[in-house]
Amino acid sequence: MKDIRLKLVNLFKQGFCVPQIARIAKKIKEPSTTLHYNIKRMEKEGVIKAYKAVFDYKKIGQGHCTYLLINLSGEDYGNPEKIAKELAKDESVESVDICTGDYELLVKLRTKDIDEYYEWVKNNVQKFKFAKSTSITSLKQVKTEFVEM
Amino acid sequence: MKDIRLKLVNLFKQGFCVPQIARIAKKIKEPSTTLHYNIKRMEKEGVIKAYKAVFDYKKIGQGHCTYLLINLSGEDYGNPEKIAKELAKDESVESVDICTGDYELLVKLRTKDIDEYYEWVKNNVQKFKFAKSTSITSLKQVKTEFVEM
DNA sequence: GTATATTTTCGAAGATTATTCGATTATTTA
DNA sequence: TAAATAATCGAATAATCTTCGAAAATATAC
Numbered sequence: 001m002k003d004i005r006l007k008l009v010n011l012f013k014q015g016f017c018v019p020q021i022a023r024i025a026k027k028i029k030e031p032s033t034t035l036h037y038n039i040k041r042m043e044k045e046g047v048i049k050a051y052k053a054v055f056d057y058k059k060i061g062q063g064h065c066t067y068l069l070i071n072l073s074g075e076d077y078g079n080p081e082k083i084a085k086e087l088a089k090d091e092s093v094e095s096v097d098i099c100t101g102d103y104e105l106l107v108k109l110r111t112k113d114i115d116e117y118y119e120w121v122k123n124n125v126q127k128f129k130f131a132k133s134t135s136i137t138s139l140k141q142v143k144t145e146f147v148e149m
Numbered sequence: 150m151k152d153i154r155l156k157l158v159n160l161f162k163q164g165f166c167v168p169q170i171a172r173i174a175k176k177i178k179e180p181s182t183t184l185h186y187n188i189k190r191m192e193k194e195g196v197i198k199a200y201k202a203v204f205d206y207k208k209i210g211q212g213h214c215t216y217l218l219i220n221l222s223g224e225d226y227g228n229p230e231k232i233a234k235e236l237a238k239d240e241s242v243e244s245v246d247i248c249t250g251d252y253e254l255l256v257k258l259r260t261k262d263i264d265e266y267y268e269w270v271k272n273n274v275q276k277f278k279f280a281k282s283t284s285i286t287s288l289k290q291v292k293t294e295f296v297e298m
Numbered sequence: 299g300t301a302t303a304t305t306t307t308c309g310a311a312g313a314t315t316a317t318t319c320g321a322t323t324a325t326t327t328a
Numbered sequence: 329t330a331a332a333t334a335a336t337c338g339a340a341t342a343a344t345c346t347t348c349g350a351a352a353a354t355a356t357a358c
Contacts, residue, residue, distance in 0.1 A: 005191060009196075011177075012197070014296055016176075017167060017200045018168075018345085019157075019165065019167075020344090022344055024165055027165075030153060031309075032308090032344085033346085034153070036346070038157060038306085046205050047158075047204060047208045049202075049203045049296055050203045051201070052203060053168070053198075056195050060196060065246070084289075085291055094294065095292050097287040098291065099288055100285060100288060103285075136248050136252075137249045139246075139247045140230070140233075141246055142234055142236075143236075143237035143243070145201070145244065146163050147199045147201065148234075171314075172315095180336075180337050181315085181317095186335070186336075187336095
């Protein structure tokens with residue numbers, strides 16, 4: 001992929017988009033200034049966190065999607081938030097949840113292929129000393145981020 | 150939540166946003182017409198599927214987040230796509246994956262609370278005749294849709 | 299129940315941005 | 329090497345967002 005498109009993809013992953021007020025105004029038949037007011041309100045109140053793009057991840061070299069269930073070890077077991085926040089900074093990581101059940105963390109990972117996935121797991125098991133981890137690989141993504149594929 | 154904001158939230162969940170070309174142009178120091186050309190290209194090629202908003206889901210009455218691992222029964226077992234696509238239409242469903250391992254489907258569900266979650270599971274186990282299902286509830290969402298919370 | 303304060307609506311005008319167009323340059327294909 | 333295609337980009341237009349102020353609706357206090 002071209003350098004410029006790669007930059008765009010990375011910017012659009014977390015933001016650099018805006019609401020399309022005029023189109024909504026036509027659709028729901030409300031004045032655009034009223035919509036503008038309400039949208040700004042929701043942004044200020046933190047209801048809306050970001051405007052972003054959803055991709056065909058295969059086409060941006062992130063076609064391999066895996067859900068990782070993780071057990072933490074030692075002192076991290078009782079304090080999963082620290083590791084969760086560090087994992088969240090990783091740009092291959094789509095989501096991190098602290099959760100109930102047999103595992104403390106659920107990480108959704110997007111990599112190019114199984115090789116890149118293997119490298120990621122190898123590096124992070126070592127780095128964060130995961131006690132145990134199970135992975136569920138997506139064979140087909142039917143819906144992602146509320147968008148049907 | 151007010152009627153108008155509810156409408157906005159529902160529209161922003163799947164689209165009704167656009168890229169912010171001028172801001173990107175300044176940031177990466179490229180002419181906005183070049184960016185425009187490349188973005189339109191990516192849209193046509195299906196690289197970009199949608200522009201949408203990410204919410205603080207607690208604040209839009211969808212604070213309860215659960216991952217559901219599902220076993221299908223009978224004829225559906227060999228053909229999970231049909232059910233996956235039907236589940237994808239459900240507006241409480243953020244994602245649906247057909248996956249490897251002990252379960253055929255992985256569904257990410259966002260509901261108001263545990264009561265609404267219970268109703269959803271009850272209705273859908275019956276409707277789709279799930280053979281078995283396990284759920285992992287998110288206690289804290291540290292990152293969602295590539296956006297840190 | 300009424301007065302006051304606050305929030306929300308919304309049209310008009312200005313500021314900003316997206317989009318089209320055409321020419322140039324770069325890249326690919328034959 | 330030539331021709332075809334794809335990509336860049338400045339200028340101008342079209343469309344959009346944003347601000348402003350006034351009015352209406354709603355909430356709060358007395």
